[in-house]
Amino acid sequence: MRPVALPQPGADPFTERTPRVVAARKLTRRAERDKAGRFLAEGANAVGAALAHERLSPGTVHELFVTTRAWETSSELVRLARELDVAVSVITDRAASGLSETVTPQGIVAVCDLLDRSIEGLLDVGTSLVVVLVDVSDPGNAGTVIRVADAAGADAVVLAGDSVDPHNGKCVRAAAGSLFHVPITRVRDVDTALAACSAAGLRTLAAHGYAEAQLDSIDLTVPSAWVFGNEAHGLPGDVLDRVDTAVKIPIYGQAESLNLATAAAVCVYASAMAAKRV
Numbered sequence: 054m055r056p057v058a059l060p061q062p063g064a065d066p067f068t069e070r071t072p073r074v075v076a077a078r079k080l081t082r083r084a085e086r087d088k089a090g091r092f093l094a095e096g097a098n099a100v101g102a103a104l105a106h107e108r109l110s111p112g113t114v115h116e117l118f119v120t121t122r123a124w125e126t127s128s129e130l131v132r133l134a135r136e137l138d139v140a141v142s143v144i145t146d147r148a149a150s151g152l153s154e155t156v157t158p159q160g161i162v163a164v165c166d167l168l169d170r171s172i173e174g175l176l177d178v179g180t181s182l183v184v185v186l187v188d189v190s191d192p193g194n195a196g197t198v199i200r201v202a203d204a205a206g207a208d209a210v211v212l213a214g215d216s217v218d219p220h221n222g223k224c225v226r227a228a229a230g231s232l233f234h235v236p237i238t239r240v241r242d243v244d245t246a247l248a249a250c251s252a253a254g255l256r257t258l259a260a261h262g263y264a265e266a267q268l269d270s271i272d273l274t275v276p277s278a279w280v281f282g283n284e285a286h287g288l289p290g291d292v293l294d295r296v297d298t299a300v301k302i303p304i305y306g307q308a309e310s311l312n313l314a315t316a317a318a319v320c321v322y323a324s325a326m327a328a329k330r331v
């Protein structure tokens with residue numbers, strides 16, 4: 054298949070001063086994302102997932118910015134964007150750096166609608182596995198957990214309390230496209246999030262290093278919502294009092310504990326695999 058030809062031969066690429074690039078750069082800030090209802094998906098994985106989502110939900114990807122180098126290396130994504138009638142704009146490397154939050158930008162960025170949904174109606178009696186993040190502050194951790202939830206077939210990820218914005222650039226990259234696969238919701242009030250899980254018939258399980266119940270001793274075939282807390286402080290006492298069961302992962306070696314993303318992977322996959330065996 055021949056590479057996609059660059060548009061308008063001889064035309065100068067957009068620079069960091071081009072108004073559309075300036076407007077897109079503002080989306081690196083949370084307040085601007087919330088105001089515009091849009092975010093940036095950077096890199097081939099995220100852009101590929103964004104365009105696949107666009108095919109299912111037309112109008113959710115508004116523009117694709119791409120450097121000349123990325124045009125060549127990601128020509129299939131450019132071709133797909135054109136097929137879907139997504140505007141494709143060539144930008145300079147400096148403009149790409151302004152749209153990126155990484156040291157070495159990949160040179161391909163999509164402007165997309167925010168993906169989070171209202172929790173009302175998101176969880177129902179058919180829901181079997183949900184991940185709830187409470188006050189999780191590191192976007193890399195949040196993105197990795199979203200990726201884990203997607204891989205394990207979870208029905209939704211709930212970011213509750215003071216959790217990081219899932220549309221943060223680092224979170225989007227860590228999710229590696231999964232942000233477009235698994236339903237995401239943000240709920241400021243933690244009790245509202247837990248109540249929605251309970252109303253959907255989910256048992257709420259809190260990952261807690263000092264719990265009495267161990268992961269290998271509980272029935273994981275029951276539809277469940279796994280609840281994980283802040284990286285440094287864990288879950289607050291009122292949340293531990295609110296959930297159905299607190300569970301700890303057994304430590305067989307000398308490590309003091311597991312980090313958030315690893316603990317989430319162990320717990321969520323344990324539930325997913327138990328459900329598959331039923």
